[in-house]
Amino acid sequence: MTSEQRVTSFPWPVGSATGIGSMPGTDIAEAQRIVLGELPDLPHLPELPGRGPGADMIGRGGAFLVEVPIELYAAQWRVAARPGHDLRVTRDLLERDLDTMTEQAGEFAGVFKVQVPGPWTLAASLGLPIGGQVLRDPGACRDLAASLADGVGAHVAEVRARLPHATVLLQVDEPSLPAVLAGRVPTESGFGTLRSVDPAVARTALSGLVAAAGVDVVVHCCASSVPLQLLREAGARAVALDLSLVRDLDALGEQLDAGLGLFAGVSVRASADMAGQVRDLWRKLGFPLKSMAEQVVVTPPCGLPGEAAGGVRATLTALREAGRRLTDDAE
Numbered sequence: 146m147t148s149e150q151r152v153t154s155f156p157w158p159v160g161s162a163t164g165i166g167s168m169p170g171t172d173i174a175e176a177q178r179i180v181l182g183e184l185p186d187l188p189h190l191p192e193l194p195g196r197g198p199g200a201d202m203i204g205r206g207g208a209f210l211v212e213v214p215i216e217l218y219a220a221q222w223r224v225a226a227r228p229g230h231d232l233r234v235t236r237d238l239l240e241r242d243l244d245t246m247t248e249q250a251g252e253f254a255g256v257f258k259v260q261v262p263g264p265w266t267l268a269a270s271l272g273l274p275i276g277g278q279v280l281r282d283p284g285a286c287r288d289l290a291a292s293l294a295d296g297v298g299a300h301v302a303e304v305r306a307r308l309p310h311a312t313v314l315l316q317v318d319e320p321s322l323p324a325v326l327a328g329r330v331p332t333e334s335g336f337g338t339l340r341s342v343d344p345a346v347a348r349t350a351l352s353g354l355v356a357a358a359g360v361d362v363v364v365h366c367c368a369s370s371v372p373l374q375l376l377r378e379a380g381a382r383a384v385a386l387d388l389s390l391v392r393d394l395d396a397l398g399e400q401l402d403a404g405l406g407l408f409a410g411v412s413v414r415a416s417a418d419m420a421g422q423v424r425d426l427w428r429k430l431g432f433p434l435k436s437m438a439e440q441v442v443v444t445p446p447c448g449l450p451g452e453a454a455g456g457v458r459a460t461l462t463a464l465r466e467a468g469r470r471l472t473d474d475a476e
Contacts, residue, residue: 160472162464167448183461199235206262209296223272263319290350298357355380387446410446419467
């Protein structure tokens with residue numbers, strides 16, 4: 146953190162912007178350079194799903210699981226009987242990314258964000274060896290959540306060791322959580338849906354992950370009907386939302402008023418429009434503009450894997466400028 150950045154009660158600098166995680170391309174060194182250059186206040190570890198299986202969100206999740214190996218079967222990830230080639234690939238990709246992060250950001254002294262998939266998105270996406278998703282089996286869900294918590298705790302500790310001057314912020318990606326809670330996750334056949342998960346059970350798994358991480362956590366969910374109170378009660382320091390999908394302003398305002406931070410996913414391109422979208426929301430919520438730049442981080446609505454390679458830098462630059470516009474509004 147530089148001397149120009151104001152210290153607040155939130156674990157990121159005032160007027161910050163960051164990416165959600167995924168970016169286009171296959172060159173991790175170039176992607177990390179772009180992130181560090183364009184998002185200096187809150188850079189992140191890029192994810193490049195264009196490299197193929199093992200670099201996707203679910204495959205990467207397998208790299209964090211402890212004693213729960215995964216494998217590809219019919220182009221889908223499932224729990225495996227033993228570690229194999231597919232798991233080695235995903236672990237090798239993660240190790241390569243961490244080595245690049247260490248080389249380029251080893252002396253970084255600000256807030257640095259890394260991302261992991263959440264337990265409920267993994268449970269809804271990973272198959273069981275006998276067929277069907279992990280989500281259909283409550284015991285398998287508990288084992289998966291515990292395994293992920295152990296692995297994420299170790300991962301965060303490794304990142305902190307590799308970036309000794311930085312403050313690590315963990316993003317947990319849970320795009321499937323609203324569907325899991327509502328019983329809307331389709332079965333393997335697609336002809337039915339899996340049982341809904343009790344909110345208390347979902348909260349317990351998430352709070353276990355937050356506790357194991359040992360750092361501040363932001364939960365990202367680019368879906369509608371995000372369970373904001375559940376996430377705050379599970380220990381999340383912030384939520385990352387697609388602002389275009391926010392419908393219940395009262396629920397959002399209540400949680401922000403209780404101290405939850407907001408990673409505001411803006412869907413416009415120009416920095417002035419991005420800042421304007423956040424500013425309009427803040428006014429509708431009835432909050433003073435002076436608190437906006439401290440509590441809000443500007444982000445894309447979701448990852449950027451489909452962005453044209455030449456447009457990513459411009460998008461990140463606009464996000465950075467939008468964050469600084471919020472700071473000007475607060476003065």
